[in-house]
Amino acid sequence: MQSSLFEKAVALRADNQPVVRIVEMLSGADWLLTPAGIEGSGSLPPEVAEAASEAQRHDRSHDIKHGAQRYFLHVYNPPRRLIIVGAVHITQPLVQIAAAAGYAITVIDPRGAFATAERFPGVDLNEDWPDEAMEALKPDNRTAVVTLTHDPKLDDPALEVALRSEAFYIGCLGSRKTHASRVERLTAAGLTAEEIGKIHAPIGLHLGGRAPAEIAIAIMAQITQVLHLGDGREVKAKAAA
Amino acid sequence: MAESSLTNAEADAILAQARDWRSAGKGVAIATVISTWGSAPRGVGSQLALTDDGAFVGSVSGGCVEGAVVTEGQEVIADGKPRLLDFGISDDQAWEVGLACGGKLEIFIERVEA
Numbered sequence: 001m002q003s004s005l006f007e008k009a010v011a012l013r014a015d016n017q018p019v020v021r022i023v024e025m026l027s028g029a030d031w032l033l034t035p036a037g038i039e040g041s042g043s044l045p046p047e048v049a050e051a052a053s054e055a056q057r058h059d060r061s062h063d064i065k066h067g068a069q070r071y072f073l074h075v076y077n078p079p080r081r082l083i084i085v086g087a088v089h090i091t092q093p094l095v096q097i098a099a100a101a102g103y104a105i106t107v108i109d110p111r112g113a114f115a116t117a118e119r120f121p122g123v124d125l126n127e128d129w130p131d132e133a134m135e136a137l138k139p140d141n142r143t144a145v146v147t148l149t150h151d152p153k154l155d156d157p158a159l160e161v162a163l164r165s166e167a168f169y170i171g172c173l174g175s176r177k178t179h180a181s182r183v184e185r186l187t188a189a190g191l192t193a194e195e196i197g198k199i200h201a202p203i204g205l206h207l208g209g210r211a212p213a214e215i216a217i218a219i220m221a222q223i224t225q226v227l228h229l230g231d232g233r234e235v236k237a238k239a240a241a
Numbered sequence: 242m243a244e245s246s247l248t249n250a251e252a253d254a255i256l257a258q259a260r261d262w263r264s265a266g267k268g269v270a271i272a273t274v275i276s277t278w279g280s281a282p283r284g285v286g287s288q289l290a291l292t293d294d295g296a297f298v299g300s301v302s303g304g305c306v307e308g309a310v311v312t313e314g315q316e317v318i319a320d321g322k323p324r325l326l327d328f329g330i331s332d333d334q335a336w337e338v339g340l341a342c343g344g345k346l347e348i349f350i351e352r353v354e355a
Contacts, residue, residue, distance in 0.1 A: 001271065003263075003354045010260045013253050025275070028323035028351050061286035063275050072275050072349060074286055076256075079249045102250045 005032050005040055013076055020052045021074040025063075048073075059142065079104040080142045082223070085130050085158045086149035087114035090173070094146070094216035095123050101220060108133040108158065109149070131157035134165075144169035144223045146203065150178070156185055163195040169226045171203035171219060200226070252288065255299040259290040259353055268293030268318035269353040272310045274301050275325070279344040293318045301348055302328070314350050323351040 001023070009032055012019045020033035022044065031040030033052045038044055048071050051064050055073040063072045082098045084091050087109035098105050108126045109115040115125040126133045134157075139145055145162040147155040150173060162170050163186070172182065179201040186196050204218030205225065255271075262269045274287040282303035289307065291297040291314040301310055306328045317324055329345025 001351050001353045006263075006353050007260070010256050013256060023323075023349070023351065025323065025325055025349050063285075072273065074273065076252055077249060 001028070001030055002040070005030055008032060008034070008039070009076065016078045018056060018078060019076045020056050021076065022048065022052050023072050023074070025070050025072060026068075045069075077142070080144070080227075081106065081137075081139070083108065083134070083137055083139060083143060083145045083162075085109070085134075085145070085147040085155055086151075086173075087111075087116075087120060087125070088148050090148055090212045090215050090219075092119065093213040094148075094219060095120060097216050097220045098223075101224065103144070106133075106137060110154070129157065130154050131161050134158045134161035139165040139167035141166040141168050143167045144171075144227075146171050146173075146219060146223075148173045150174060152182070152185060156182070156189070159186065159199070160189055160191065163191055163198055167198075169200065169223050170198050171200040171222060173203050173215075174201060176202060198231075200231075251299070252286070255288050255290050258298045262290070262292050262296075263353055263355070270314040270317045270350055271353060272301055272314060272348050272350045275347040275349050277344060277346045278329070282344065283346075291315075291318075302346065306346075306348070310348060310350065317350045317352050321352050321354075323349065325349050 009019050009021055012034055017035055021030060022033065023030040029042050031038055031044050033049065033056065038049050045066050048064060048066050052073045055062060055075050056077065059075060059077055061073060061075045063070060080103050082103040082105045084094060084105065084107045087107050091107060095105050095107065106124045106126055107115055107120060108130050110127050110129050112127060115127055139162055145167045147158055149155050155172065159172070172179065174182065183196055200222060204215060205221045207214065207218045207221065209215060209218060259269050259271055270291055272289045272291065274283055274285050277285060283301055287301050289297055289299040289301045289310060291311050293315060295311060297307070297311050300307060313324060313326060326348045328348065
């Protein structure tokens, strides 16, 4: 492992930039795929460089054979993100559990009394209106979005942005009845049935708990399940098969 | 769905520790899980960084093969040659450092150059 590339990889990660490290396992020759392109000495077959970009997109490290050579593509991506709308009681344990699972967390709540540093020490708090905040945060396919305010004025604008994004998970707190009226409002706002169908509601896996920390566990469990196994419909189909 | 086997924060912490050890003048090697079969406990990409004085951070199994990896890592630090190791139930070493879970895995160990 070349010293200069190793230092570069550590520095890029400290700056929260994505990196793929490529190593040929017979010789130990290595390269980096950085936002600026491929770096390293020696020639890297274009097919391997392309596979490294692909591995980065899919967030998946793997080995690859090319002729007599065998390469390992090691993806170092920034943490997945969790965007929570509503600095409510459930948010407090959810922030802790999500942090332990490696997520970078942002809590959006324009109500100043809720999103305080005392209630959320060390958490990235955003007091903009939820639609503006969500536009600025640009949820991507490594982002989960959770709305917890119960208040359509706050949840809905955030959802209208999130549902049109590539967020891999979107969940909303509220009963089936609450969700039915949410679906009506979002439909009236012009979202398609397919977009609205992305919402997980009532939120969380059915674990039976009622305490805020228990609900937070159910939410994080569902996010984890969707991340690794796909959404609930696929999981149910697998269980039934 | 795509996944990585360890949280990104864990991966970053292992790299940072390896860098700190290098800066402190220690010999350092990094071991990485390259492939797994069956019920290997840590997934592809899991890492362990180790020093020439036997310290290590991270993990490449549930504790079954770390000892062997750290020992082999000393050789890698000494001669600078990368090594690809196989562990698993069909391995000759099964009785000593095999995986009780019945899994198999390949681990690549390389030196961090000075």
